[in-house]
Amino acid sequence: MSGETHEAVHRHPAPTGFVWKYIFSLDHKVIGIQYITLALAAVLVGMTMSVLMRMNLSWPGTNWPILGTLFPGGAPGGMMTPEFYLSLVTMHGTIMVFFVLTTAPQGGFGNYFLPIQIGAEDMAFPVLNMLSFWVTFVGFIVILSAIFFSGADSTVGPIGGWTGYAPLSALGQIAGPGQGMGMNLWIISIAIFCVGSLLGALNFITTLLNMRTRGMSLMRMPLTCWAWFTTAVLALLSFPVLLGGGILLLLDRLAGTSFFIPGGLYVSGILSGTNPNFPAHTGGSPILWQHLFWFFGHPEVYIAILPGMGATSHILATFARKPVFGYRAMVFAIFAIGLLGFFVWGHHMFISGMSPYSAMTFSILTLSIGVPSAVKTFNWLGTLWGGRIRFTTAMLFAIGFVSLFVAGGITGLVLGQTSLDLPMHDTYFVTAHFHLVMGVASIFGMFAATYFWFPKMFGRLMNESLGKFHFWITFIGVYCIFVPMHTMGIVGMPRRFAQFTEYEYLKTLHPLVVLVTVAAITTVLVQIVFYFNLFWSIFKGKRAGENPWDATTLEWTTASPPPHDNFAGHLPVVYRGPYEFAVPGAANDFVMQTEPEVTQQPVGSGRERTSGNGHDGHRR
Amino acid sequence: MSTEARAEHFPAADWDGGVFPYRVGHRKLGMWLFIVSDSLTFSALLIGYSYLRASNVWPTPFPFYPSIVFSSVMTFCLLSSSLTMVFAVSASSRGDRARARKWIWGTIFFGLAFLVLHLIEWNHLYSEGLRPFSLPAEWVARYAAPNGPLPSPLFGATFFTITGLHMFHVFTGAIYLSVVAARIGKLKHEDVEISGLYWHFVDLVWMFVFPLIYIMSVDVGAH
Numbered sequence: 106m107s108g109e110t111h112e113a114v115h116r117h118p119a120p121t122g123f124v125w126k127y128i129f130s131l132d133h134k135v136i137g138i139q140y141i142t143l144a145l146a147a148v149l150v151g152m153t154m155s156v157l158m159r160m161n162l163s164w165p166g167t168n169w170p171i172l173g174t175l176f177p178g179g180a181p182g183g184m185m186t187p188e189f190y191l192s193l194v195t196m197h198g199t200i201m202v203f204f205v206l207t208t209a210p211q212g213g214f215g216n217y218f219l220p221i222q223i224g225a226e227d228m229a230f231p232v233l234n235m236l237s238f239w240v241t242f243v244g245f246i247v248i249l250s251a252i253f254f255s256g257a258d259s260t261v262g263p264i265g266g267w268t269g270y271a272p273l274s275a276l277g278q279i280a281g282p283g284q285g286m287g288m289n290l291w292i293i294s295i296a297i298f299c300v301g302s303l304l305g306a307l308n309f310i311t312t313l314l315n316m317r318t319r320g321m322s323l324m325r326m327p328l329t330c331w332a333w334f335t336t337a338v339l340a341l342l343s344f345p346v347l348l349g350g351g352i353l354l355l356l357d358r359l360a361g362t363s364f365f366i367p368g369g370l371y372v373s374g375i376l377s378g379t380n381p382n383f384p385a386h387t388g389g390s391p392i393l394w395q396h397l398f399w400f401f402g403h404p405e406v407y408i409a410i411l412p413g414m415g416a417t418s419h420i421l422a423t424f425a426r427k428p429v430f431g432y433r434a435m436v437f438a439i440f441a442i443g444l445l446g447f448f449v450w451g452h453h454m455f456i457s458g459m460s461p462y463s464a465m466t467f468s469i470l471t472l473s474i475g476v477p478s479a480v481k482t483f484n485w486l487g488t489l490w491g492g493r494i495r496f497t498t499a500m501l502f503a504i505g506f507v508s509l510f511v512a513g514g515i516t517g518l519v520l521g522q523t524s525l526d527l528p529m530h531d532t533y534f535v536t537a538h539f540h541l542v543m544g545v546a547s548i549f550g551m552f553a554a555t556y557f558w559f560p561k562m563f564g565r566l567m568n569e570s571l572g573k574f575h576f577w578i579t580f581i582g583v584y585c586i587f588v589p590m591h592t593m594g595i596v597g598m599p600r601r602f603a604q605f606t607e608y609e610y611l612k613t614l615h616p617l618v619v620l621v622t623v624a625a626i627t628t629v630l631v632q633i634v635f636y637f638n639l640f641w642s643i644f645k646g647k648r649a650g651e652n653p654w655d656a657t658t659l660e661w662t663t664a665s666p667p668p669h670d671n672f673a674g675h676l677p678v679v680y681r682g683p684y685e686f687a688v689p690g691a692a693n694d695f696v697m698q699t700e701p702e703v704t705q706q707p708v709g710s711g712r713e714r715t716s717g718n719g720h721d722g723h724r725r
Numbered sequence: 726m727s728t729e730a731r732a733e734h735f736p737a738a739d740w741d742g743g744v745f746p747y748r749v750g751h752r753k754l755g756m757w758l759f760i761v762s763d764s765l766t767f768s769a770l771l772i773g774y775s776y777l778r779a780s781n782v783w784p785t786p787f788p789f790y791p792s793i794v795f796s797s798v799m800t801f802c803l804l805s806s807s808l809t810m811v812f813a814v815s816a817s818s819r820g821d822r823a824r825a826r827k828w829i830w831g832t833i834f835f836g837l838a839f840l841v842l843h844l845i846e847w848n849h850l851y852s853e854g855l856r857p858f859s860l861p862a863e864w865v866a867r868y869a870a871p872n873g874p875l876p877s878p879l880f881g882a883t884f885f886t887i888t889g890l891h892m893f894h895v896f897t898g899a900i901y902l903s904v905v906a907a908r909i910g911k912l913k914h915e916d917v918e919i920s921g922l923y924w925h926f927v928d929l930v931w932m933f934v935f936p937l938i939y940i941m942s943v944d945v946g947a948h
Contacts, residue, residue, distance in 0.1 A: 224742070229751040307758035311751050319743030345762045349769030353886065361858035362882035364773065384858070388781045388877040393773055400769075679742065 117231055119669040129239075131231035132669060136238050137217030138562065143242060144209035145636075147200050150249070152629050154197040154261075161185045163615075163622040165604035178259030188282045190603035192260035195283075196252065198267030199291065202405065203298050204245050206547050210412030211340070212241065212305055214554050215333040217562065219309060221660040222327050224318025224677045226670045229311040233304050240301035247294035251287045258282035263291050266601065268402065271365030271394035272372075275357035279373050279383050292355050299348040302340050309337035318659075320679035324436070325698065327658045327683040328429060331436050332415025335443040336408050342447070343404035350397030363389035395457055399450035406543050407446045410510075411439060413550020414481060417503045419683075420557050421485055423656045424500035425492030426694055428684040431484045438477035438484075445474045455523050456530040464523045471521035478514055482507065493687075497654070498572030502553035505580050506546055512584075513542025516591065531601075534594025537587045545583045552576075555639070560653045564665040565646030571638040575631060582628030589617040655695050658683050662699050749915075756919045760926045763894075767930050770890065771937060774883040781877035784860060784868040785942045792846075796939045799842045800931065803895075806835030807928045810921050817917040822909050825917060829906040832924065836899045843892055847885070855881045884938060891934055894927045 120126045130136060160169070166184065173183030180189060220228055228234045252261045260283035265274050269291065278285035313334045317326070353364040361384055368387030370377040378385030422429045429435060451459060451467030459467075485507045494500065516538040520526050529535060552575075559567045598611055605611045605618070652661040659679070663672050677699045685696040739746045747754060787793055813828030854861030859878045868876035905912065905920045 230755060233755075303759075303762050307755050307762065310758055311754045314747070315745050315751055315754060317742035319741075321742035322738075323740055325742075341758060341762045342765055345766040346769040349766045349773070352890070353770070353773060356857065356882070356886060360882075361856075362886070363858065363879060364777065364882060386858075387875075388777065388879045390777060390780060393776050396776075397769055397773065 117227070129235055131227070131235050133216050133220050133228045133231070133234055134562075134667065134671075136234050137213050137215075139238050140208050140212035140216060140241070141214070143238075143245060144205045144213060145639075147204035147208070147245060151197050151201040151205060152632070154193045154200075156626060156629055157185070158190060158193050158197065159622040159625045161190055161603060162605070163619045165606050176259070176261075178256065179261065185603065186259065187603035188258075188260050188264055191264035191266075191601065192255065192262045192283045192287070194601055195264060195266050195291075196248070196262040199248060199262075199295075201544065202267055202409070203295065204241075204248070206409035206544065207298075207302065207340075207405070208241060209551050210416075210547060210554075211309075211333060211336050211408065212238065214329075214416065214551070214558065215309060215336070215412060216305075218558065218660055219330055219333050220312060220316065221663070221667060221671050222330050222658055223313060223316060223321050224659050224672070224679060225312060225316035226672070226676070228308050229316055230308045233308050237301045237304035237308065240297060240304065244294045244297035244301060247290055247297060251290035251294065254290055255283045255287035258285065258287065260287065263288040268398055269295075269354070269394075270398075271354065271357070271391040272367065272370060272389070275354055275365045275389075275394075276370075276372060276383070277358050279375065279380075281373070289355070289358060292351050292358070296348055296351045296355070299344040299351065302344045303348075306337040306340035306344070309333060310341065313337075318676045318679060321659075321698075324433070325679055325682050327415075328418040328432070328435055328439070329412070329415035331439050332411045332418075335439050336411045339404040339408050339411075339443050339446065343401040343408070346397055347401035350394060350401070353397075354394065357389070363387055365389045365391050365394040367391065392454070392457055395454050396450070399453045400447075402453060403450040404443075404446045406539070407442055409543050409547045410550070411443065413506055413547045413554075414439065414510075416550045416554040416557070417485065417506045418481075418488070419658075420499050420503040420553050421488045421507075422684040422686065423557075423654055424495045424497055424503070425489050426495070426686045427488055427492040428682075428686055429484065430487030430490070431480075432682070432684065434480050435484055438480040441477035442474060442481075445470060445477070449474065452521055452526070455526045461523075468521055468523050472518060475514075475518055478510075482511055482514075497556070498567070498569055498576055499553045499557035499654075501573065501576045501580075502549050502556060505576065506549040506553060508580075509541055509546040509549055509583070513538060513540075513546055513587075517542065528597075529594055531599050532594035533590040533598045533600060536600050537590035537594060540590075541583070541587045545587070552579075552635070557654070558660075559639075559642065559646075560649030561660055561665050561667070563643050563646070564649055565642050565644075566649045566653060567642040567646055568638050571634055575634045575638065578631040579628055582624050582631065585624035586621050586628065589621050593617060655693070657685055657695050657697050659698055662697060753915055753919050753922070756922050760922065763926070764930070767887075767890070767933070770883075770887050771933060774887060774937065777877070777879050777883065781879060782868065782870050782874045783942075784864050784876040784880050785944050786864050786868070786880075787939060787942045788944050793939060793943055795842070795846060796935065799839050799846070800935050802835045802839040802842065803928050803931050806832045806839070807925055809835060810924050814918050814921045817909075817914050820914075826906050826909045829902050829909070829917075829920075833899050833902050833906070836895055836902070836924075840892060840895055840899070843888065847888075850884075855884070857882045857885050880942075887934055887938060891927070891930055894930065898924050898927050 117131050120130065120132075127135060130139075157172070160167075168183035169180065170183045172180040172185065176189065179186055179192075216228070216234065220226070248262075251263070255262050263269070263274065263283045264281055265284065265288070269288070273280040273284065274288055276284065277288070313330060353362075356362045357364050357366055363386040366386035366389040368377065368385075370386065372383065375383045377383055418429050418435060449467055449471045451463060452471045455464055455467075489504075516534070520529060520535060520538055556567055556572055559565075593614055596611070596614060598605065598614060605614075649665050651663065651665055654661070659677055660667070662677055679698045680701050681696065681698055683698060685691075685698075687694050688696050749757075787796075809828050809831040813825045813832060816822075816828055817825035854863070858881065860876060860880060865875055901923060902920055905917060909917065
């Protein structure tokens with residue numbers, strides 16, 4: 106065996122000053138909370154934008170005086186312009202995908218709990234960790250500044266959607282309001298975000314591979330760690346491609362190149378090359394941008410949801426008081442989803458035109474993701490089956506995750522087929538599909554994680570009554586928002602339209618549109634309860650001990666909140682799998698990972714092979 | 726603590742925790758991961774280049790002399806710098822820091838020589854009229870397809886972007902190495918090795934850029 110062991114682990118002393126303790130902290134726990142705070146702030150912006158969009162869709166032509174005051178250009182007299190609406194679409198998508206769904210699950214909870222769950226003192230590169238947060242933060246400031254710099258255009262940002270499709274994203278001001286400085290800032294923000302994510306990803310991977318404590322073999326890791334690890338691998342391999350694409354897009358805009366701009370374009374009434382504002386371009390390919398973007402974009406979907414899957418598995422086992430059903434299968438399913446995620450980007454481009462053979466390949470690969478997804482779903486159900494379930498708020502949200510993942514995932518099988526995708530692609534059916542599975546399901550995973558880990562992070566429990574109220578309204582609310590959207594999509598309501606007053610065939614849908622808006626506003630308002638619960642519980646919540654949930658993994662062996670070096674001076678040693686609940690013959694219904702076996706089994710002797718949770722199928 | 730004392734009896738295997746499974750420290754593993762991700766950035770650009778090249782009329786303007794000879798000299802400089810880096814790492818592994826430092830300065834010298842030659846070449850192409858957004862008029866006339874389509878101005882765009890990004894990597898690598906050389910007394914051998922990994926990676930990228938950008942653009946008809 107290697108001579109190098111963990112003595113080389115970074116040991117940085119506990120900081121004393123406020124700045125080093127809370128601002129430029131090297132402590133992964135503080136950085137995790139910083140990421141979560143960033144996401145909590147970003148989600149408010151994103152949510153506000155979605156409510157504005159809904160209001161414009163359901164009550165078109167209404168005057169909202171406050172809107173007119175805030176955005177005199179974008180909503181003259183309080184009535185939103187279509188361009189303003191489109192910029193809301195773009196900024197809502199960008200902020201939610203990058204600064205909420207990518208930061209909170211991975212940067213936030215991953216940063217806080219991955220080192221603790223593997224028994225490490227900190228991340229492998231504390232300084233890099235701090236930098237990755239602050240780089241991400243700068244990215245957020247830049248995207249927010251796009252809101253203000255687009256003011257002259259009477260928008261809050263670019264109008265091309267979060268995918269920034271070329272050629273309109275590559276042309277500059279001529280392509281419409283918000284496509285000038287707003288689009289520049291959008292690209293720069295995304296590029297900065299890519300760098301921050303790359304720093305984070307290589308830190309996660311190194312930490313997990315190198316810093317597992319003694320006895321923490323790969324198959325003894327909690328499923329959360331597997332999920333964060335796979336997510337980090339996806340980020341490491343997909344963000345650099347977006348970075349490359351972003352560089353080319355920026356050059357198209359600033360250096361006059363034509364990577365994504367074909368010849369002979371006629372935009373805003375001007376032919377390419379006939380006007381100094383629209384210099385000649387030729388030879389570029391808008392489809393190339395789509396390839397580069399979606400090669401990142403599809404793995405990004407899994408970057409958002411895999412941590413939620415990990416948290417769900419973890420929480421279901423804890424509150425069903427049963428080992429995760431099929432731990433090994435769960436690990437392979439996570440990896441299979443991650444791997445397949447790199448070979449399906451073409452299904453976002455069926456409608457852009459491609460060879461039917463390519464489309465068929467992408468389609469078959471896409472549908473095959475259903476297999477590991479089903480493995481996960483049935484294993485979650487198997488975990489619940491016959492358990493003595495404790496319906497805590499965290500458990501409710503985890504079960505809600507399973508429900509939303511199935512409900513949102515099943516329509517993926519519809520959209521993955523080329524013949525069905527073609528008519529449905531630019532309709533609300535797609536909006537409903539990806540919001541349910543990538544947006545809401547991921548967020549439910551994070552709600553579950555918040556209620557579950559809050560006592561560890563702050564030493565106090567969140568209020569369960571408020572939590573359950575929050576759960577039920579949110580759960581019913583999101584279904585009321587997104588199920589009707591499927592219907593709208595099947596009827597043929599197109600995405601990204603500011604209003605539908607001029608379309609006779611959509612008029613009958615108007616009551617549904619209003620229902621969705623009412624449900625959306627209700628769901629948004631109930632989040633106030635969540636925010637209140639969160640901040641109130643930090644100071645006033647019931648005190649939690651080390652292990653309020655009778656859970657088994659390493660984070661529950663240390664104080665709440667954990668000390669600066671996580672385990673107060675010594676590293677734990679792990680003797681068993683992560684989910685040893687209801688072990689026959691054991692004194693409690695849960696056995697901590699640090700509890701030594703009665704008859705000591707050497708690690709790697711092959712005896713723990715039968716099931717990866719170290720539980721050996723109740724054999725004793 | 727008793728559990729820790731007991732754990733000493735574990736015949737721990739590589740993946741059972743408590744050891745570095747690849748027998749490399751954090752920083753070296755981190756550098757490998759950075760290299761993986763950076764190679765994907767270059768892959769994105771080179772695949773984009775191939776895609777655009779395949780879908781356009783592409784000029785092949787580099788005559789064997791001077792263009793290819795000149796860029797071969799550049800390549801030779803970069804390869805030499807890799808060789809000197811190997812000597813530096815080897816000296817460092819023997820603990821001969823003074824010699825390692827000398828070889829690193831040698832590496833930096835060849836790296837800077839590459840940069841200077843590269844900038845001369847950029848300047849030459851620029852003065853010929855090559856821009857990121859257009860070709861020299863003479864090239865347009867020479868490489869227009871018989872049936873009409875003009876050669877693509879993307880030649881300049883891809884050339885300057887890809888070689889520019891590579892140049893940036895060489896430049897940052899030279900700064901990185903000079904820091905390593907200056908502080909070599911305080912660094913471990915592994916740190917020298919890690920800087921070597923980065924430098925070899927930058928060379929390896931060039932070994933893709935050189936054939937794809939230069940050799941595939943040789944004007945076989947030129948004299």
